[in-house]
Structures are given as structure tokens and as C-alpha cells.
Amino acid sequence: MTDWQLTLRHAPATSLSMNGTRRFQAAKGQGACRLLMLVAGMAMLAGCVSVNAPDGPIVIELNINIRSEVVYRLANDASETIEDNADIF
Amino acid sequence: MTRLSRKIALGTAAAALAVTGLAGAAWAQRDPAYEAARSSGQVGEKMDGYLGIVGAETAELKRLVNDINIKRRAVYAEKAQAANATLEEYSLTAGCIAISRTTPGEKYQAPDGSWKTRTAAAPERDARCP
Numbered sequence A: 001m002t003d004w005q006l007t008l009r010h011a012p013a014t015s016l017s018m019n020g021t022r023r024f025q026a027a028k029g030q031g032a033c034r035l036l037m038l039v040a041g042m043a044m045l046a047g048c049v050s051v052n053a054p055d056g057p058i059v060i061e062l063n064i065n066i067r068s069e070v071v072y073r074l075a076n077d078a079s080e081t082i083e084d085n086a087d088i089f
Numbered sequence B: 001m002t003r004l005s006r007k008i009a010l011g012t013a014a015a016a017l018a019v020t021g022l023a024g025a026a027w028a029q030r031d032p033a034y035e036a037a038r039s040s041g042q043v044g045e046k047m048d049g050y051l052g053i054v055g056a057e058t059a060e061l062k063r064l065v066n067d068i069n070i071k072r073r074a075v076y077a078e079k080a081q082a083a084n085a086t087l088e089e090y091s092l093t094a095g096c097i098a099i100s101r102t103t104p105g106e107k108y109q110a111p112d113g114s115w116k117t118r119t120a121a122a123p124e125r126d127a128r129c130p
Helices: A002-010 A016-048 A068-084 B003-027 B032-039 B059-082 B085-100
Strands: B044-047 B050-051 B107-109 B116-117
Touching: A068 B059, A068 B085, B032 B044, B032 B059, B044 B059, B044 B085, B050 B059, B059 B085
Parallel strands: B044 B107
Antiparallel strands: B044 B050, B107 B116
């Protein structure tokens, strides 16, 4: 950008063709850069979406967030509770 | 201590014993209507630790099941807090145990959600059950 301004200041473009050529050249260089970024971006995107869908149907279990360790820890306590409240169990 | 006061003390102790004994007996037994609904398979133990109605819902069954489930929920909440667990964690655990304690002929909920009749064999339970 600075480069372009310096050039302009040195020799102001009076004819449209001169301006056009310069602009075209600048665009050419930026275009290559943009293309490279686009390719890189697509490559990254391709990496992001490479998660495979499960083969079987997704089964939604009841209280899926409860882990078996917790159930094991509470088992004795719950067993006593049931014995102590035999009228409602 | 005079003879009279000793008699009074003894009487009081006997009365207290009788009252606690009665209360204990009442506490430990299922209501006859609940027992009948269980053994006839009208109600069953669900995976989540609560009772469910198996067949056709009647007002009477609904009342019976709701009444017990409200009481169970209160017990679970209290015990879960004491055990540093969530209500759901505690009730699921209680469900595991309640299902394993069913007697042949009684109904329980299998992991796929269907109602099963308990046989002499072990019941089908959630993979997380101990």
C-alpha cells in the first residue's frame, strides 16, 4: 500500500490506462494471496468436519450423565434406605 | 423411690415400648392396597427409582402411586444430600436395588423401557447398576 502511494506521489497517474494497469497488477498479487488463504482455510475446515457418524442408531439413555462409579458408591446407602422405609418400597 | 413412683415409672416405660413397637410395625409394612397392586402386577418398579402403573390407569392406582412416589422423592432428596449426590443419582441407584428386590410375579422396568415380570432369574437392569 505504502509502495503504491509512493509511486503515485512520484508520478501522479493522469491517464486512466496507467491507473488501470497498476490496479490490475496489485489485484493480481492480492488475488494469489487470497487464493492461498482460501485453500488453507478449506484445508482447515476439511480437518474440522472429519468426524464420522456412528453406524448404529443413537440410543438416548435415561440419565446418561450418571456414571456407574456414582451408582456403586451410593449402592449401600440406597439399600439401607429401602430397608428403613419398607412401607414405601 | 417409693413403690408408687416405681410403678408409675414402670408403666410409663411399658407404654412407651408399646407405642414404639406399634409405630415400628406400621412403619415396616406395606399398605395392603399397595401390596396387592404390586403382587397383581398393576404397579411396577421403574428404572428411575419410582413406582409406575403397568396396565390401565385408574384414579385409585394413580393416587396410590403418586402418594408413594412423593414419599420416596422426599426420602431420596434427604439421603442424596447426606451422601453428597444428586437426587437423580440417588434415585437411579435406589431403582437398581428396588428392581433387584422384586419378587417373582412383580413387575419391573427393563433398560429398554418395557415392563417385565420378575421371574426366579435375575432381572434385566441398567448397565450401571451394581
